Amino acid sequence: MSNLDRRPVPALCGGRGFVVAEPVRELLSPRRVRLGESTEVRRLLPNLGRRMVGAWCFVDHYGPDDIADEPGMQVPPHPHMGLQTVSWLHEGEVLHRDSTGSVRTVRPRELGLMTSGRGISHSEESPRSHARYLHGAQLWIALPDTHRDTAPHFEYHAGLPTVTAPGLTATLLLGTLDGTVSPGTAYTPLVGADLALARGADVRLPLDPDFEYAVLSMSGETHVDGVPVRPGSLLYLGCGRTELPLRADSDAGLMLLGGEPFEEELVMFWNWIGRSQEEIERARRDWTEGTRFGEVKGYAGAPLPAPELPAGPLKTRGRTR
Template structure:
C-alpha cells in the first residue's frame, strides 16, 4: 500500500485506497485564519528530471475555487534538467493555464494551434470534451521558471468544444506592487480569457517592505503561492513554494514583502467549487467509470482527443499509465 500522502491524491491526483477502512480525511479550513499549504516535490521526466513543487491538490485542500492543480517550477537550468519535453497527452473536463516567469515553451494541440508561451503572457487551453497537446521548451531557453495551473470545469460545461486563447495583460502599478491579471478581474484590470465559474488569477510583484491591501469578492476563497522572497498574508508568514489559503467572507486581503528582499506571488481565487471530482493522470471526470473510458479512448486513438501535428520528440504520444487496482474515489473539498 502507498503511504497516505500518495493515497490521498498527489500522484495520481485522486483518493485511491486499498479498502473501505482507509479514508483520506481533509483538514478543515478556517475563514478567520490563514491555512498554510506545503508543497510536495515531484520529479518530471527521466534521470535529469525537472522538479516541480505541487501545492494543489493535496490532503489538506483539493481546490481553491475551481483551481484544482498548481505546479510551480524553477528557476531550472535547462543544461542540467534537459528542459521540458512533454509529448502529446490528453485532457478532459479542465482548462490549462500556462504562466511563465522565465524561458519559453512551444505549444501544439489538436485544434491545430501552434503557439509560444512567454513570460507575462497567458495561454489558456480549454479541454472540454477532449483535447491533446505537447509542450516543449524552445532551443533558446536557458532557464525555465513558471507555474502550470488547471481549472476544473463544472458539469454543465465540461463537454464543451476545445478552445485555445492567448492574452498579454497590461501590468498595473499600485504603490510598490506590480500586478498582472491573467484570469478574471482584480483592481479594475480584467482578462478576457474564458472561464466557466467566477475566478481570478494574477501575478503580484512586491518591492522589499511593500504592503498591498487587495479588495476581493466576499464569496471568493483565495490562495497565495509564493515564488520569490517571503510574504506575509494576513499576518501569517508564507515561505517560497508554500501557499497560504484564506476562506470566503473577506472583503480584502493584505500581502506584504519582507523588508530585506522583493517578493513575487501568484494569487488564485474563486467561488468554492461544489462538485465532487475524480482526477487521475490528465483527466478530470465525475466517476471511476468515466476515467476508465477516457483512458481507453486515448489508448485507442479516439477522435475525442484528436491528433497533434508537428511534434518531433522521441515518442509520438504519451501512453496512459496503468489504472490502480481499486476504484478511484471522488475528491471533495474541506470547508471554506
C-alpha cells in the same frame, strides 16, 4: 500541463461541504514530482490537506532551474478532459502544440490558456534555443458540468491588464480583480493574478468576500496577512475577506488564486477530470485506442501511455482529505 506520475493517485474533490467560510491561514507544503527528463516541480494542489481553491484544482511550481546545458521542459503529447490549463512563466519559454492545430511559444507573463472541454491532447517543450532559466507555474481549472463538453480550444493573451498600488503591480490572468477584467475565458467566477511586489511594499489588496483564496509564493520574502510565505509554498486563506495585507522584505512574486467555492464533486485521475469511474475508464480507453483526443503534429516523439487505473473503485468526494 501534465501529471507525469506513472502511479497517480485519484484525487476526489469538489463540493461545498469543506469550504472554510471564514478567513484562515493554512500553510501547505509541496510534494516534489518529476516533470519530464530535467524538470522537477513542487505540487501544491491537490494536497493532502486541501484539494481545491474555487475551481483551481491543480498547482505546480517549478524553478528557477538552470537549463542552459539541459533540454529543459520536454513533455510528450498527452490528453486532457474536463478542465482548463494555464501556462504562466516568470522566466523562460514553453512551446505549446495541441490537437486543434495550435502552435504557440508562451513567454513570461503571457497567458497560454487551453480549454480541453470534451477532449484534447498537447505537448510542451522548451524550444531548442532557449533562455538559461526556467521558472513558472502550471495550473488547472475544473470546468463546471454545463461547460465540460465544450469544443476544445487554445487562447493566447499578451499585454494583460494590470492593477497597481504603491509597490505592487498585479497582472490579471483570469477573472476579475478590483474592477479589472481579464480577456481570458473563464467558466466559473474566479480570479488568477500575478503579484509583483517591490522591496518594502506594504499594501492591502481588495478581495471578494464570497470567494475563497490562496496565495502561491513564486520568489522573494513576503508576509501574507502576517504569515511568512517561502517560495514554493501555498497559503490557503479561506473565505470572508474584503482585503489581503501584503508586505515584502525583498522584491517578490506571488500568485493570487481564488474563486467561488466549486459545488460539484469530481474525480481527477492522471490528466482527466470526470464525475464517475466510468468516465475515467472511457477516457483511458479512448486515449489508448487513439480516438477522441486527436493528434499532436510536429512533436518529435511518441505520446505518453496512460497509467493503469487503481484496483479499487473511484468515488466522488469532498474538497479535503
